[in-house]
Amino acid sequence: MNVLYTEDDYSEKLVAFVDILGFKQYVQKEISKAVENINLIDGIIQHALNELKRNHGKTFSPQLFSDNICISCEHTAENLFYMIYELAFIQWYFSLNGFFLRGALTNGNHFENERMIFSKGLIKAYEIEQGAIYPRILIDQLIVDRATNDESSFFPVYVGFKKREFIMQSSDGKFFVDYLNTLYEEGLEQLECLETHKQVILAGVEANRSDPKVLEKYRWAAEYHNFKFDEMFDQDGYYKSYADEVKKNISIDLRAAFPGFSRLEPGANI
Numbered sequence: 001m002n003v004l005y006t007e008d009d010y011s012e013k014l015v016a017f018v019d020i021l022g023f024k025q026y027v028q029k030e031i032s033k034a035v036e037n038i039n040l041i042d043g044i045i046q047h048a049l050n051e052l053k054r055n056h057g058k059t060f061s062p063q064l065f066s067d068n069i070c071i072s073c074e075h076t077a078e079n080l081f082y083m084i085y086e087l088a089f090i091q092w093y094f095s096l097n098g099f100f101l102r103g104a105l106t107n108g109n110h111f112e113n114e115r116m117i118f119s120k121g122l123i124k125a126y127e128i129e130q131g132a133i134y135p136r137i138l139i140d141q142l143i144v145d146r147a148t149n150d151e152s153s154f155f156p157v158y159v160g161f162k163k164r165e166f167i168m169q170s171s172d173g174k175f176f177v178d179y180l181n182t183l184y185e186e187g188l189e190q191l192e193c194l195e196t197h198k199q200v201i202l203a204g205v206e207a208n209r210s211d212p213k214v215l216e217k218y219r220w221a222a223e224y225h226n227f228k229f230d231e232m233f234d235q236d237g238y239y240k241s242y243a244d245e246v247k248k249n250i251s252i253d254l255r256a257a258f259p260g261f262s263r264l265e266p267g268a269n270i
Contacts, residue, residue, distance in 0.1 A: 013110035015121030016071045018103030023067035048090045091179035100135035104128035134220035136176035144175045180228040222252040
């Protein structure tokens with residue numbers, strides 16, 4: 001047997017594992033709708049990966065299999081920030097087109113070629129992803145520590161924001177990619193994009209009324225959405241009536257979207 005690869009080919013990399021939530025329901029549609037979903041998902045993936053390659057050339061290596069995306073690159077301080085930023089872009093772009101992602105970013109030994117992936121890092125990312133539950137891309141604690149503590153002068157600042165500003169912590173203590181932070185990029189209409197994001201969430205809620213487990217995922221997305229709206233929209237300098245109207249149009253009324261307890265009205269059919 002010829003030895004084609006060495007230990008240098010199985011080096012430590014940054015590895016991200018991402019999957020599309022609810023993919024099963026898109027596959028099980030009638031043929032015409034399934035083909036429509038194929039074209040839509042393929043178009044979204046192609047655009048996202050084109051942006052990845054356009055911005056960073058051969059820095060990242062994306063691999064697709066079924067509803068999953070594996071992205072890897074050399075583990076450097078510079079690549080760490082760009083990986084987090086690009087994961088944010090991919091998740092943001094998918095969400096605005098009606099698809100929510102879940103995943104994880106970590107590090108570990110990784111090998112791939114055009115035929116196979118052999119990766120301790122990918123297995124580790126997959127195991128972390130299992131705890132994501134909600135539509136978020138978790139970031140390994142060790143990665144967070146490096147991203148927040150490495151203040152070396154060569155660490156890049158992209159669109160005016162340092163790497164840690166694309167990292168957020170949930171109420172459960174887990175860190176994840178703050179994908180709506182992408183809206184700070186110059187030229188994007190923040191409120192317009194947030195309004196689209198709201199409508200996507202509400203459409204998902206309406207389509208999954210009978211599935212409490214799925215609804216919990218959308219509730220988390222709605223709470224994250226509202227947090228980012230409050231963070232982005234500075235009401236100072238606006239008339240109160242305008243500010244109230246913007247909040248009504250773009251924030252999500254959690255009580256209305258996710259009804260709680262109610263009593264049976266007299267005469268109602270059971």
